[in-house]
Amino acid sequence: MSTFWSAWIIVIFVVTVAGVCWVLVANRKVIVKEKPKDGEAPKTGHVYDGIEEYDNPLPGWWFNMFVGTVVFAGIYVVLYPGLGNFPGVLGWTSTGQWQEQVTKADERFEAVYSTFEGQSIEELALNPQAFKIGRRLFGNNCAVCHGSDGGGGYGFPNLSDDDWLYGGTPEAIEASIIHGRRGAMPGWLAVIGEGGVNQVTEYLFQIGGHEHDQALAEAGGKVYATFCVACHGADASGNQAMGAPNLKDDVWLYGRSPELIKTSIRSGRQGLMPAQKEMLLESKIRLLTSYVYSLSRQ
Ligand code: HEC
């Protein structure tokens, strides 16, 4: 903050506090001077719609509480930051407090995590304590997208089955978590037209063993061989190197209805798994990897 704005805030603070103190003291009445005969408090003489205003002093507890808040404000701005650039004599900062808590938590958890060091992902997956911590980490960091049981949802892959976009080995799972993933399915409507979309969808139903239109499926096979094999493979079993899903196993990331499948083909799909390496310690990522690995093995 520049010196001007710092001084601006200090002046506003001092003038406001002094101002309200003055208003309070200047208007304070300690005793009611003359008690009228009927024993009631005196009146100011103000009348509104027949309602008269009493001329009572402020209650003592209220006045003292007000003085208390002024004293509190004075002590507070001396101890803590608040008066412009003055940092306060205690030297407290919110980032300093946060950093202290993070360091403390990391130290505490590292002590626990270090007992898992040297264990392979496969070993960790069998360790009940590692599983418990992994489940908690998953609940905090991954469940928003993948579901609390890892079961996934529309556009978010199921991590508890044995069907993988990018591979289910410990290395592949760890890579998915550390670096994130970006699915890149181009849209095909402009290339193959609505007719081509219908044909290739019938072809997918044919190879998946579902009801289909024979003539359309046959034409769709040609479309598939021209435009889709490069990524989804000649037998449509997918390609984990680029996250192209298996298209005949009846596991659908974006829904199994004909309309949803056609939407995938028409407009393409770009699923995004955010990289975690900036956000989570390596030791946490290892526990998450072992947790996800064990989910698909239960
Ligand atoms: C913002 C939503 C989001 C969050 C949070 C998220 N993911 Fe993902 N994740 C995705 C999406 C979307 C994909 C699929 C990417 C694609 O379509 O190519 C994915 C893919 C994956 C994969 C690859 C699955 C496969 O079949 O190969 C793994 C493993 C994974 N996530 C684990 C995790 C873990 C562990 C966490 C918590 C640290 C996490 N994800 C947090 C959205 C998310």
Ligand code: HEC
């Ligand atoms: C450049 C590689 C590439 C090509 C070519 C390609 N795809 Fe894909 N496709 C992908 C990827 C990657 C995904 C997964 C997208 C994601 O994870 O968000 C996908 C997803 C899909 C899906 C959704 C699957 C699901 O589980 O919901 C369908 C359907 C599909 N592709 C059909 C086709 C058809 C039909 C063609 C040919 C006309 C084709 N793709 C061509 C890469 C490709």
